[in-house]
Amino acid sequence: xxxxxxxxxxxxxxxxxxxxxxxxxxxxxxxxxxxxxxxxxxxxxxxxxxxxxxxxxxxxxxxxxxxxxxxxxxxxxxxxxxxxxxxxxxxxxxxxxxxxxxxxxxxxxxxxxxxxxxxxxxxxxxxxxxxxxxxxxxxxxxxxxxxxxxxxxxxxxxxxxxxxxxxxxxxxxxxxxxxxxxxxxxxxxxxxxxxxxxxxxxxxxxxxxxxxxxxxx
Numbered sequence: 001x002x003x004x005x006x007x008x009x010x011x012x013x014x015x016x017x018x019x020x021x022x023x024x025x026x027x028x029x030x031x032x033x034x035x036x037x038x039x040x041x042x043x044x045x046x047x048x049x050x051x052x053x054x055x056x057x058x059x060x061x062x063x064x065x066x067x068x069x070x071x072x073x074x075x076x077x078x079x080x081x082x083x084x085x086x087x088x089x090x091x092x093x094x095x096x097x098x099x100x101x102x103x104x105x106x107x108x109x110x111x112x113x114x115x116x117x118x119x120x121x122x123x124x125x126x127x128x129x130x131x132x133x134x135x136x137x138x139x140x141x142x143x144x145x146x147x148x149x150x151x152x153x154x155x156x157x158x159x160x161x162x163x164x165x166x167x168x169x170x171x172x173x174x175x176x177x178x179x180x181x182x183x184x185x186x187x188x189x190x191x192x193x194x195x196x197x198x199x200x201x202x203x204x205x206x207x208x209x210x211x212x213x214x215x216x217x
Contacts, residue, residue, distance in 0.1 A: 046062045046063065046064060046065060047063045047065070047091055047092075047095045048062050048063075048091070049061060049062070049063060049081065049087075049089030049090055049091045050089055050090045050091075051089065051090070052090055053075040053076060053077075053078035053080070053090045054078065054090075057090065060087070061087060061089065063083060063091065067083060067084065068084065069081035069082060069083050069091075069096070070082045071096075074093065075090075077092055077094070078091065078092060078093060079091060079092075079096060081096070
């Protein structure tokens, strides 16, 4: 933000400098639509204009410094001009200038400065709004990232719990398998033992039949 403000001030000062030197670097187009040349009274307090091209002619009036006039004719050191009130008279050519007076230019410069200041303020406000929007989006992204990290942590913890339960179940399953195998081994051994025991006791408990002598009596 500080860099942008510094750049804005520099641009503003550079613009003012260009505006200030433009009248001196380039001539002003002073030709009106009627083809007559427009010039300005110099920075003197006032200038007299006469009824003829010479100091011997009577003074018809005076012109205010910086007042624009229309050039009608030129004779020697004098120029015939017409002022804004349609008065015509001769003035010294040396008292005319092709560039506007500072009295006329200063209000224009002030208006231009105000315009540029308003534009810079608008740019500054737009930039501040953009920065605020970027900051808001950054904070939102950070919050979303934090939420995702927390969810990832929770999922990892749940996965660890599931893996632990699976290991416990596998251990219990192995133990159950071993218990069943032992039970079947014991059952099979018991059946075998009972069979052997019966095999030994039956001949003893059941007497053998005596054989009758064969042949004829």
